[in-house]
Amino acid sequence: MYAQMVKSTGEGVRSLDQMDPQERAFQERIDAGGKIEPKDWMPDGYRKTLVRQIGQHAHSEIVGQLPEGNWITRAPTLERKAILLAKVQDEAGHGLYLYCAAETLGVTRDQMTRDLLSGKMKYSSIFNYPTLTWADMGAVGWLVDGAAIMNQVPLQRTSYGPYARAMVRICKEESFHQRQGFDIMMKMARGTPEQKRMAQDALNRFWYPSLMMFGPSDAESVHSAQSMAWKIKMNSNDELRQKFVDLTAPQADYLGLTIPDENLKWNEEKGGYDFSEPDWDEFFDVLKGNGPCSVERLEDRNRAWDEGRWVREAMLAHADKKRAAKLAAE
Amino acid sequence: MATDAQLLEWLCRMGDNALVLGHRMSEWCGHAPVLEEDIALANTALDLIGQTQLWLGLAAEVEGAGRDADALAYRRDVMDFRNLLLVEQPNRDFGHTMMRQFLFDAWHIEMLRALKGHEHEQISAIAEKSLKEVTYHAERSADTVIALGDGTEESHTRMQAALDRLWPYVGEMFLSDDVDRAVCDPAPLREAFDARINAVLAEATLTRPDSDFAHKGGKTGVRHTEHLGHMLAVMQFLPRAYPDAQW
Numbered sequence: 213m214y215a216q217m218v219k220s221t222g223e224g225v226r227s228l229d230q231m232d233p234q235e236r237a238f239q240e241r242i243d244a245g246g247k248i249e250p251k252d253w254m255p256d257g258y259r260k261t262l263v264r265q266i267g268q269h270a271h272s273e274i275v276g277q278l279p280e281g282n283w284i285t286r287a288p289t290l291e292r293k294a295i296l297l298a299k300v301q302d303e304a305g306h307g308l309y310l311y312c313a314a315e316t317l318g319v320t321r322d323q324m325t326r327d328l329l330s331g332k333m334k335y336s337s338i339f340n341y342p343t344l345t346w347a348d349m350g351a352v353g354w355l356v357d358g359a360a361i362m363n364q365v366p367l368q369r370t371s372y373g374p375y376a377r378a379m380v381r382i383c384k385e386e387s388f389h390q391r392q393g394f395d396i397m398m399k400m401a402r403g404t405p406e407q408k409r410m411a412q413d414a415l416n417r418f419w420y421p422s423l424m425m426f427g428p429s430d431a432e433s434v435h436s437a438q439s440m441a442w443k444i445k446m447n448s449n450d451e452l453r454q455k456f457v458d459l460t461a462p463q464a465d466y467l468g469l470t471i472p473d474e475n476l477k478w479n480e481e482k483g484g485y486d487f488s489e490p491d492w493d494e495f496f497d498v499l500k501g502n503g504p505c506s507v508e509r510l511e512d513r514n515r516a517w518d519e520g521r522w523v524r525e526a527m528l529a530h531a532d533k534k535r536a537a538k539l540a541a542e
Numbered sequence: 543m544a545t546d547a548q549l550l551e552w553l554c555r556m557g558d559n560a561l562v563l564g565h566r567m568s569e570w571c572g573h574a575p576v577l578e579e580d581i582a583l584a585n586t587a588l589d590l591i592g593q594t595q596l597w598l599g600l601a602a603e604v605e606g607a608g609r610d611a612d613a614l615a616y617r618r619d620v621m622d623f624r625n626l627l628l629v630e631q632p633n634r635d636f637g638h639t640m641m642r643q644f645l646f647d648a649w650h651i652e653m654l655r656a657l658k659g660h661e662h663e664q665i666s667a668i669a670e671k672s673l674k675e676v677t678y679h680a681e682r683s684a685d686t687v688i689a690l691g692d693g694t695e696e697s698h699t700r701m702q703a704a705l706d707r708l709w710p711y712v713g714e715m716f717l718s719d720d721v722d723r724a725v726c727d728p729a730p731l732r733e734a735f736d737a738r739i740n741a742v743l744a745e746a747t748l749t750r751p752d753s754d755f756a757h758k759g760g761k762t763g764v765r766h767t768e769h770l771g772h773m774l775a776v777m778q779f780l781p782r783a784y785p786d787a788q789w
Contacts, residue, residue, distance in 0.1 A: 217784065274577070277571065277572035281571045281572035282549050283573050284569075285565065285568060285569055285776050285777060285778055286777065286779050287780075288616070288780035288781055288789040289612045289616070289781075290561075290591055290595050290598075290611060290612055290615055291595075291612075293568065293591055294592065294595075296590060297568050297584055297591070300571050300572065300584070301581055303583050304577055305581060307577060308577050310781065327574075330743070334602070343548050346731070346780055392745055396789075399789060403788060406787070407784070407786055409624060455753070512572075512573070515573075516573040516574065516575070517575075517637075519575070520574065520575020520576060521574070521635065522696050522697055523575035523579075523637075523690065523697070524575055525693070525694055526689060526693025526694045526696070527576075527689055527693065529693040529694050530689040530690075531689075532694040533692065538647045
């Protein structure tokens with residue numbers, strides 16, 4: 213998932229006894245593993261939190277097209293170009309499913325788009341980092357999609373039906389993306405000395421930003437507790453980050469690359485790796501709009517939207533004319 | 543019957559058209575006016591990249607010099623490219639992009655129809671496969687030209703400007719030389735092309751330019767536009783900078 217620090221009601225989780233009968237029935241349905249559908253009653257906080265979370269995820273897919281799109285015209289073979297283009301196209305498709313899922317909660321895609329463009333709604337911090345060499349296409353697939361999958365797989369069981377179903381499709385495609393990223397990494401890590409250097413450099417730059425994707429520790433967060441009670445968040449941030457490191461560290465070994473963390477060490481007792489925390493000050497700077505590419509990313513999206521205005525208006529005008537002509541003919 | 547040299551030259555013309563236009567369409571990725579268009583532009587680009595692999599793959603086979611489709615795409619310079627001048631024109635705005643696509647599709651579909659059933663089995667097979675994709679491209683670009691030509695005053699003005707700007711690159715598609723005539727002469731396709739575009743332009747309320755002036759030199763490689771070199775500089779950067787690398 214690409215949602216970070218999604219705010220919930222902030223009021224803390226209420227017990228079943230504190231709820232009125234309607235809300236209690238709603239919570240019991242979730243507790244029993246049932247799905248909530250668009251026409252069902254739901255608490256206002258559940259709806260708002262979901263809109264924030266799904267919207268943030270959708271925006272991340274759309275802005276996430278940019279760092280990889282940066283290399284489509286420079287892909288080194290016809291096959292690599294086709295695979296990368298298909299991958300970035302999938303991301304646009306994911307954005308589309310997710311906007312549709314959010315629309316079932318009563319917010320329009322246009323409204324969400326405006327909130328993204330104005331900076332009111334956020335997208336994942338990771339897409340504010342630059343892609344500088346071809347190895348970054350490998351690192352993004354391997355690490356960024358790898359981290360996203362950690363979160364998205366459990367979300368296939370999330371309580372909101374349209375979101376869970378969108379996630380089933382997305383997960384199938386994401387695991388392909390992750391594999392193609394690893395495939396690029398393998399070629400680079402086993403290639404010429406220059407390619408190997410690019411691969412290590414990409415890992416150095418993307419390692420900590422990938423760990424940040426899970427968000428800071430949320431053990432104490434009232435927002436997370438509420439989201440977990442509603443089953444729109446399935447695991448804690450620390451739990452997922454640990455799982456990611458445990459899975460990725462041996463892959464880096466296999467590639468012959470070094471994770472840039474002197475403290476990375478297998479801990480027999482906990483059955484997982486010990487590792488260093490990322491620089492959370494940097495993370496909050498990025499969230500505030502001070503990421504290395506934050507300005508460029510929003511500039512890019514705004515330009516595409518502004519320059520496309522005449523096209524969208526013309527399409528609508530033409531459709532209206534056709535409808536009117538059809539009515540007049542009847 | 544075409545000689546191997548003629549065949550190679552002709553296959554590079556087909557392959558380079560697909561390569562260069564596919565590249566131009568891929569430049570849009572992530573920047574289209576609306577999400578659905580972003581996905582559709584990528585589809586067209588993907589089809590064209592696939593066609594490039596087939597045409598240039600066959601070209602390399604005919605050449606028999608140990609090159610493959612990637613070597614042809616990434617290691618030739620401007621003077622060895624054989625694409626039409628039309629397809630190397632820059633994207634400019636969405637209107638230019640779709641007008642360029644429409645004009646090319648209207649030629650491409652007739653060309654592929656003529657090639658289907660060609661005596662050269664592999665050419666016939668590639669044409670048949672590509673025709674399915676290009677039939678859809680032609681339908682979509684025509685619909686878009688109609689919608690944007692007819693849509694608003696602004697969109698009408700932009701589409702007319704795009705048509706006027708690109709019109710001098712139409713004629714080259716129908717010029718023929720010995721290489722073309724050895725495989726498939728495009729000149730007789732002009733009538734079907736005219737009928738197709740006249741109908742669409744009328745519905746789009748756009749005026750077909752009077753002039754028959756045609757820039758030429760793309761498919762013969764004699765004189766490309768300045769735009770192609772910049773495209774190749776970007777496209778070929780990695781294989782040129784790291785010639786020993788496998789990707």
